Amino acid sequence: MYLNNFRVSSSFNDLFKDLHTPSGPTLVSVDFEVYGNVQGVYFNKYCKDMCLNLGLRGWVRNSRKGTVVGKIQGEKERVDDMAMWLRLQGSPGSRIEHCAFRNWSIIDGYDFRDFRILY
Numbered sequence: 001m002y003l004n005n006f007r008v009s010s011s012f013n014d015l016f017k018d019l020h021t022p023s024g025p026t027l028v029s030v031d032f033e034v035y036g037n038v039q040g041v042y043f044n045k046y047c048k049d050m051c052l053n054l055g056l057r058g059w060v061r062n063s064r065k066g067t068v069v070g071k072i073q074g075e076k077e078r079v080d081d082m083a084m085w086l087r088l089q090g091s092p093g094s095r096i097e098h099c100a101f102r103n104w105s106i107i108d109g110y111d112f113r114d115f116r117i118l119y
Contacts, residue, residue, distance in 0.1 A: 058115055
């Protein structure tokens, strides 16, 4: 499997495959950075709306270098859905060159109450 043009080992995929805690699905956290024409096209607003619709928590903001950065936390399957949106769709008018995901981790609980746009 390839993620951001890097080969992801099968052991990485196996780490997250079909994991469920006794109390429910596995919660994960990931940092992201989206490159391309993503500022000035309501990317953050659409990102927030999408995350809220998926029941995700975290934040998003514009960076000084013209990218959009953020952190997403939630059920693994829903975070995967959002990761695909960040990589392939984005807001109307945006042009995504690529999206980098860093610091994937399994978490015991949320660090955020909701999803917010930071300024």
